Amino acid sequence: MNSPSPSPNTVPTPVIPVRPLDEVLIPADLDGSRGENRADPARLQISARTDAEAIRCFLTEYDRSPGTYRIYQRECERLLLWALIDCSKPLSSLNRQDFEGYLNFLADPQPASLWCGPKVERVSERWRPFVGPLSESAVLTAMAAINSLMRYLVDAGYLMGNPLGLIRQRRRKMSAEAAGPLRAVASTDEVEKIERFLDEQMWQAVTAAIEAMPRDAERGRDEYERARFLAATLYMLAPRAGELESHRMNSFREERGRWWWHVVGKGGKKAKVPVADDMLQALIRYRKYLGLSAVPRRDDTTPILVSVKDGSPITARRLNQILKKIFFAAAELLPPDAEHKKEKLRAASAHWGRHTGITAKLDSGIDERFVQKDARHTDARTTQRYIHEEEERWHDESQKQRLPWAGSKPD
Incomplete structure (x- = not known):
């Protein structure tokens, strides 16, 4: 008696099971x-x-x-x-x-x-x-x-x-x-400007979403305080997500009365970023909530961001999930005429926080040389991609032109 033929939709079982690298058994x-x-x-x-x-x-x-x-x-x-x-x-x-x-x-x-x-x-x-x-x-x-x-x-x-x-x-x-000669258009400075950042209205929506987080239960308060500190850190220090996972509280250090964040970044490059007063107050608030001393000592190996479950460091992936939830909530707080900003918020990820922090430093008037140091950019041209002031003035001027239309009344 012949065995039945396999269905054309049946996937044959591979000789080597589909397993992660540490588990796969290779002949x-x-x-x-x-x-x-x-x-x-x-x-x-x-x-x-x-x-x-x-x-x-x-x-x-x-x-x-x-x-x-x-x-x-x-x-x-x-x-x-x-x-x-x-x-x-x-x-x-x-x-x-x-x-x-x-x-x-x-x-x-x-x-x-x-x-x-x-x-x-x-x-x-x-x-x-x-x-x-x-x-x-x-x-x-x-x-x-x-x-x-x-x-x-x-x-x-x-x-x-x-x-x-x-x-x-x-x-x-x-x-x-x-692509031909059109490639020249795609490489202009205007096209290469950093656009994956949150503007002032979107950032206000993010902070409002955090303030709206439930805090009746202990877990809710844990998540609120962590989210508040996370947002402050992204905005004031412009870190990469992986840096928040790998660094500990003792990376914040006082030197001659001023606080700095010592970071080992991309490519193992060591740097330090000044901790402004607002950031220092955010750090103190979060640490006091965790039951720690106001500021860290050199032997303090507490994770910068802790899991509300067991106090372990949260991973960059988990950090992104936390921010995604906040960004989606923030999108719902924007007015109906800001639909394009709602879509932008829903698409945002943790790295947008870094871009937002760098852009905010430039917009606040910090000297471009120091922003380059804060962002840890080797090339000043990278920092310049975050400068939008001239384009914003240009765009504001364009608003003087209106579209006349039959039956419409001028403003």
Whole structure:
């Protein structure tokens, strides 16, 4: 008796289960120890025999930057699993054509039942590498992360070459040729201005949303005080989300009667940011609410932002979720004629808080040189992208022109 044929819609169970990097079990013939793109072992600069070990060496380079670590971990395990399951080859055997196929896969991971699922904890059996198809910007983020991995593995003497680099070169050339002279328009200073920030009306709505948070129960008060301090920190110090996760209270330090926030930022760059009086008062308020001393000592390792559940540091991802909830509530407080600002608020993320803080410093009249130091911008031109004063005056002048229309009365 013949066994029934599988339904055309049935997804075959992969030989290698779709599991996170730390759990995936890789057969010896696919572990990359004999990958086709492996370099001469005499050149190896890292302690890695297999692809998974090489990826872990790469990720270790970013263990002090939690946000970057999570992005790279996500993209590395996506690529590794795709290579093993879809290509039946180790990551160290992928060639240029494979990477072209992978970029198409990112835009539509199929079969969806195998690759996609709701966000759950990594330990859950329901965990999947994707929620759904990636947007164009998300594909670009993935490409950048994977290219960093591949370049690292080449520099470390693990791989002979970077096949993804060939695709990136071709795509850049095609993009330039297809765009033609119009590319000059997209690179003007006007287009490159930072627009992902909250203006004064939107910021007032954010603070009003925080003030409207329920505070009858202890948990509500915990969340309110944390949200109040979070908003103050974003507005006054313009940190990156990952910095709030990785730093502790002792990063606030007094020097000759003045308070500074000492931060290790992007690329491990060390800097300090002045803590203005309003920020210092916000810090004191939050610490007193937590039952701590008014200001931190050098041995105070309390997280800057604490979980209301167990006092552990909140992750950058959780911080973004908290802000998203506040931004959505703030959008509802804007007037009906500000629909475009409501949409902007609903699209805002934690990094918008940094942009808002930098823009607010410039708008308050702080010297541009000092704002560059506060923002920790290496290039002054980066800071200048936040200056909107001339455009605002220009736009205000344009309001003098009105649109006459039959039957309408002049103002």
